[in-house]
Amino acid sequence: MAKKEGPAAETMTGGDALVRGLKTHGVDTVFALPGAQIYGLSDALAREAAAIRTIGARHEQTTAYMAYGYARASARPGVFAVVPGPGILNASAALLTAHSCNAPILALTGDVPSAFKDRGRGALHELPDQLQILRSMTKYAAHVALPEAAPGAVADAFQAMQSGRRGAAAIQAPWDFFDRQAEIAPQAPLPLLQAPEIDHDAVVRAARLINAANAPMIFVGSGALDANAEVTALAERLNAPVVSFRGGRGVVSDDHPLGFTVAAGQRLWPETDLAIVIGSRFELLDIRWRWRPKDLKIIRVDIDPAEFDRIETDVDLHADAAGGARALLCALEMGGVAPRRQALIAAAKSAAALSIQGVQPQVDYLRAIRDVLPHDGIFVDELSQVGFASIFGFPVYQPRTLISAGYQGTLGFGFPTALGAKVACPDRAVVSVTGDGGFLFAAQELVTAVQYGINLVTIVFNNGSYGNVLRDQATLYEGRLLGSELVNPDFLRFARACGVEAHRVHKPVALRPVLERALAANQPILIEVAVPRGSDGNPWPLLHPSFE
Known part of the structure; x- marks a missing residue:
């Protein structure tokens, strides 16, 4: 031959x-x-x-x-x-x-x-x-x-x-x-490596834990971004809230009764007896919430076997998020599930919505943005006071519509990352929300937006400081400030010098119509939000709560 x-x-x-x-x-x-x-x-x-x-x-x-x-x-x-x-x-x-x-x-x-x-x-x-x-x-x-x-x-x-x-x-x-x-000689694309065959015994053990649980909760990260349908189906079967911190926002929509932010999840955490962790490092356990319910069991679903050695779990299921969630759902079709807790779940979500209102003015600004941004619009945060508040204060309805820097917390990433998101999705609304300090890491790229027709709307919250550093120096170090107060350019004149239309607002009610016009204009636009230095509400009690 x-x-x-x-x-x-x-x-x-x-x-x-x-x-x-x-x-x-x-x-x-x-x-x-x-x-x-x-x-x-x-x-x-x-x-x-x-x-x-x-x-x-x-x-x-x-x-x-x-x-x-x-x-x-x-x-x-x-x-x-x-x-x-x-x-x-x-x-x-x-x-x-x-x-x-x-x-x-x-x-x-x-x-x-x-x-x-x-x-x-x-x-x-x-x-x-x-x-x-x-x-x-x-x-x-x-x-x-x-x-x-x-x-x-x-x-x-x-x-x-x-x-x-x-x-x-x-x-x-x-x-x-x-x-x-x-x-x-050319080389054809190689086939992707297949997800491992799911361990049936591990699924059975997981199903037993689920059936014995009274108060299960699901936690998702960026590994579950492409498994929203499977995770939502599993959550509905278990009547279990789905908590996302950053990477998993939108896996279960925030307008779904079981879609929880960390602010809502922490209210049910003390009574949680089973955590089902899907495609997530589970940062909340020992880095954010730093407290574990006494009889908590953990089922972990992850495509990366290295994750199984990083926290103690009861069942490890080596699988991609969609396949793992489907396997658990199929196993549960033959057995019972945890008691239904609709009233408790709804009360926790309502109480969280009320509690975040104290983080002002950030939450009111976030609400103004959410009211204007379409459901499929993309929100890119930044290491800033409004960015921290968005972790719990900005509703997300679809996967991949909130982009963060994850655990790296890379100051200055937001504006240039948003440019790339807009290039990828030119027909969708994309908003970059940044602080004055982070924006100046890459502010010169306004001319890149003009040159290449990247029609991004950038909202710069100008509080004349690295706000988090300013707060910590003021409260933890007896008010000795070093490098946290900023002298900024006139952002409107700077933007206009780059060929970008620019506006300034001072209140949330004023942001809404300006943002609405900016998104409709379909061109690079900068909106400065003037915030008095030191006036931002503290988001950290909702990100690092005390369970004592």
Whole structure:
């Protein structure tokens, strides 16, 4: 029998090979900041402009945050390209954020010329053991020395990013690689690694715990973003509230009786006797709530077996969120479930809604935004007073419509991440909500929004401070302030100098009509909300409650 021939090889550069690999994997957008070591890659992208849109930026961190926002909003891999050394280090905060939030983003970067590899001669942008740094923040990182190896590296990266627990990947190559020509055969996408076969015995043990529970509660994280139907069905079968902290917001809609924020969940936590944790690190247990009910049992459903060693559990179910939730639901069809507690659940949700009203003015501003933003609109938070309040004070109705920095808490991520989300979802409303301190990490990217027609609405809450630092220094350190008070530019004049329409409001009631017009205008717009320094309500009692 004649041997089946593979796809014909073609003469191309290493840069071409990488770009062809991106096209093969369905990439339509790359975020990039060109530089000498990746000129060949940039030129390959320029020659494929009809198939792949390249969006530039004014700082490397923005390219990576845009890739993160693109991936988080769309569930498709985001791709960015920057120079090595200082360039990839500038982008590393976004790589770390993607790692913490299970977002598939691919970093493409250069390296010193092949002749200088591992010689320590101080070639331009040389970073000792750059590959090891990338490996510490990604699921997959490779040095590709020869153009012939590029298609396989791209295929490996996409397989790793999207299989199991999603995450980041990186490919680096020598400066000369990108322009070097070779005979290169294309590589088809590799199949994603299959979820493990679900352990029937573990499901049976879990079902027994569920049937014996009187007060179960479900906890979800970003690993459950694509399992909203399955988790909702399980919750309804058990009559169990579903609590999400950040990553899992919207898995069960906040307008569903069982959709709980942390503010509502903490009210039922003392009586909870079973926690079903799906696709979540369960940060609430020992980092946020820091108190465990006496007879609590824990069932954990996770695609990453490493998570099973991080907290003590009663049953571990190695499965993706949708498959695990379905398995539990099927097992329960043959048996009983916990007693129904509609009155208690409704009372907890109502009491939480009342309690958050004390966090002002943030909650009233969040309500104004929610009233205007469509249900499928995307809200990108920031490390800010209004951002912290949004964890419990901003209703979320669909998965992937609230984007946070996860446990990394990367100050300054919000505005550039929102740009990427808007690129991924140009026909949906996207709002960036940021503080004045965080916004100034990447404020120059307003010109990027203008240049590329990224019609994002950015709301800057200007309290002239790093608000959380200011509060902590005032209350914990006898009022000794250091670096927490800010002198800001006139944000309206700054935005207008960038070519962006700008408005200023002072009250929640004034924000609503301005935001409504801004979203309808479909152009880059900045809205400044003037907040007196030190006037923000304290959100932390609802994020770190005491159960004593």
